[in-house]
Amino acid sequence: MAARGAAQNKGPATAQAHQSHNHRECIDDALTRAREICAARDVQLTPLREKVLQIVWRSHKPVGAYDVLDELARSHKSARPPTVYRALDFLMGEGLIHKIESLNAYLGCTEAGAPHSGQFLICRQCGATEEIVDPKLEAALDQAAKRVHFSAEHKVVEISGLCARCAA
Amino acid sequence: MAARGAAQNKGPATAQAHQSHNHRECIDDALTRAREICAARDVQLTPLREKVLQIVWRSHKPVGAYDVLDELARSHKSARPPTVYRALDFLMGEGLIHKIESLNAYLGCTEAGAPHSGQFLICRQCGATEEIVDPKLEAALDQAAKRVHFSAEHKVVEISGLCARCAA
DNA sequence: ACACGGGCTGTTATCTTGTAACATTGCGCC
């Protein structure tokens, strides 16, 4: 794995995941949405938690907890691992971010609000990771579990390979 | 997580995963199959690697690398983390075991021989983990990737919840 | 016989990821 503080993958830190886009808008939208959701649920999106959410949203690449920590520490000297993990746990609990299990890293959720497990396409080249919502895939997962009378609670679906840009 | 050396989940160490079965046969079958596969590919299933495979197969529960190490060390005093990880890497490379990403643990492959990513049902109660092969699910995954022109290489599918026995 | 080379294992040290446990702060409420 990359050294602490270094980007996990090549490409600009402002990572333009799918195609060029105004990533500032992505972040703003995500933060606005998060504030709305937390207000509606009457849970506290504290400045610390919001800052962590912002850091996770810096790119469309999953970011490691210790990378978040390094970044957070720039503005928040008392930051320690538990600081970050608590914030990440909160954000996951509210469905605002996802953990990418195969990378031990975290990614902003593009479908925040509705509780869901998430399905991901992870480019091994550029690191960009896209969350997809595919009802057929969802149905196939449910069917597979049902077939053996397994009561599904959480589903991890992470497909790694090459994104359209990198394959070209 | 459980202390090193302790079982990750309750239940007997001889873990009878799905229903009661003669687990000795499972192990024997897996080892025999592994020997055949390695012989056919002209790669070396050394005593060390075979021992690690055997340990992973002790139950139908995913086993952590350090649990493997503890067990291995009983008969192999020089065992160290690299010893275990090298063996696990070899076994994964040959498709004889899988890594369960959401648990950072390893599980014997019941479909050894054909290269595949594996799809798993993980019981959070008893820990028993079943590998399933579901062509429809496989197709749904491929479709989902194809839809956005993503070139899939490795697929992680891990569904956690309650197995039929534990749900009852 | 012997040098070489590759594959496997030994060995030490370290890095990365994640938690336990207890202390402190701030704020609403009675």
Next chain:
DNA sequence: GGCGCAATGTTACAAGATAACAGCCCGTGT
């Protein structure tokens, strides 16, 4: 004012994984 709770601070450590180099064994070519 004191209580209780949620959030954060702080110290220490557990758990998972790898880097880097050393040594061994065995087959091959000369």
